[in-house]
Amino acid sequence: MAKTTALPGVQPALLKWARESAHLSLDEVAGRLKKSVEEVDAWEQSGAQGPSYAQLEKMAYELYKRPLAIFFLPEPPAEPRPEAEFRALPDADLRDLSRETVLLIRRARAYQASLVELFDGRSPVSHPIWKQVQPTDYKSAQSAAAVVRERLSVPAPGDKEWGTADGDDALKVWRRAIEASGVFVFKDTFKQKEISGFCLAHPELPVVMINNSTTKTRQIFSLLHELTHILVGWRAISTFDEAPLKRLPPADQRIERYCNQLAAEILVPARDFAALVAGLPRNVESLSSDDFSALAERYRVSREVILRRFRDENRVSQAFYEERKREWDGQRVEKQGSGGNFYATKGAYLSEWLLSEVFARYGRRQITVDEAADLIGVKPKQVDELESRFLQGLAA
The missing domain is CATH 1.10.1200 (Non-ribosomal Peptide Synthetase Peptidyl Carrier Protein; Chain A)
Structure with missing residues (x-):
């Protein structure tokens, strides 16, 4: 068997940072690489030892989802850790987030970076809702919720405008209303099933991502719950289970309970109920x-x-x-059909506003196919078909 040669220039601190930031243990990485824990640990501790090029490629692209070049930097890049960035979950729960959830957070940050690039760091909405509505300015969640519904221009419960809308249609109504208010909404399938969604703060371009692995009506509450987090300035990862709430500090518990109350009031106004x-x-x-x-x-x-x-x-x-x-x-759990279509799924997961802006610029040849693909996170060969399906959906 040919002896593998360690790759010179790889920084041990970068190997450890990449593993820990992906929320993987030494045991998990060693198992995926078919190496001993001691050997992988030695790569992270000693500059005299390190992975081969093939091993580094597997670690970068399959395990840590990082560019290969990052391992040759002099020190780890600055990147917020979940326990420093988010609230609404105890620190221990944030440290225990799965690799898949951490990668979704990283993906959402990439989408947010695309929005910053597209809109030059400024909201495309003249009056974003979080600058119009400060829930603490109102005497009760009931009065704050009434203002939120008014700003979103969503029909009242039972209004004939809802027609025969089912959960899927209703989700689209809420999602478009919230995007029109300046909050960019994404979805994905969360493998960590207990996570309902999260939001990424930004003074101009906040992002929400909700878990698609549940019913549409449950997604509606998750979406409104994350909106309330943005309105109160609460960067949060949320769960379906209320148990973590009891482990938060009392001040944080009060804020999260208020967010629950406000989201419920927006969806189910007390007087009507x-x-x-x-x-x-x-x-x-x-x-x-x-x-x-x-x-x-x-x-x-x-x-x-x-x-x-x-x-x-x-x-x-x-x-x-x-x-x-x-x-x-x-x-x-929402019943899923067999297989699924990549383009339909991607179109449903991505922010409609992001897609609209990217395809408008691509159609005017202001950006290349490679740039369009990078902004929405697909391969260049997939851009034209995704654009076609997106435009067909708008015309339907």
Whole structure:
């Protein structure tokens, strides 16, 4: 067997930084490379030892998703760590984020960098919603939510403008309204299923990414929840489970609870809801899942949002809420078709505003196909087909 030769110039500190920033352990990397833990650890500790070129390529492109050249820098580049960048989750949970979630955060940062480049660091919206609405300026979440709905120009619950819109249609309505307010919305399939979404702060070009691996109605709440984070200046990664909330410092708990309350109020206005359920008994624990579904349908939200409304009004116990939530959580995964189309998926995952701007400039030949591909994160050969499908969707 030919002896592999260590590659000169690779910095041990860069190897350790790349592994840790991808949230991978020595054991995981050693297993993927079919090397001993001791050998991989030695690469990170000693300048006298290091990976071969082939091993470095695998580490860069398959494991850490980094450019090869980064390992030859004199020191690790400055990059925010999740526990320093985000709130709404305890530090221990942030340190335990999966590699896949960390890569999604990195992808969202790349999209945000594309937006900064395209719009010269300035919001394309003349009056971004987070500069118009400061929730703390209002006496209650109810009054703040009413202003948010007004600024988003979303039809009132039950309004005929909703027509027969299902969860998918309703998600599109909310998503377009939020993008029109200056917040860029992306989706992806989160392999770390308990993560519902996150937002990246920016004074002009904030980004939200939500988990597509769940029902459309659950995605709607995740989207509005991340919007409230942006409105209160709260950089956050969110989970479906409320348990991490209890491990936050008291001040952080108050902010996150307020965000939950505000998102619920935007989607299910208290006055409208009170009128709708006025005829129901004070304790509604006898209602069936179908009864909760019928209420949820009016607001195009999940049953859990309705149940949370009743819990906050002390019309169900915390124990009942948690029991039903566990039951419904087991049903929340969106049914997926077999296979799937790359272009349809990519078009649904990317911000509509980002795609529109990139393809407009590409069509005017202001940017090359390589530049367009780089801005939206696809291969150059995929740009034309993605553009065609995107324009067909707008015309439909």
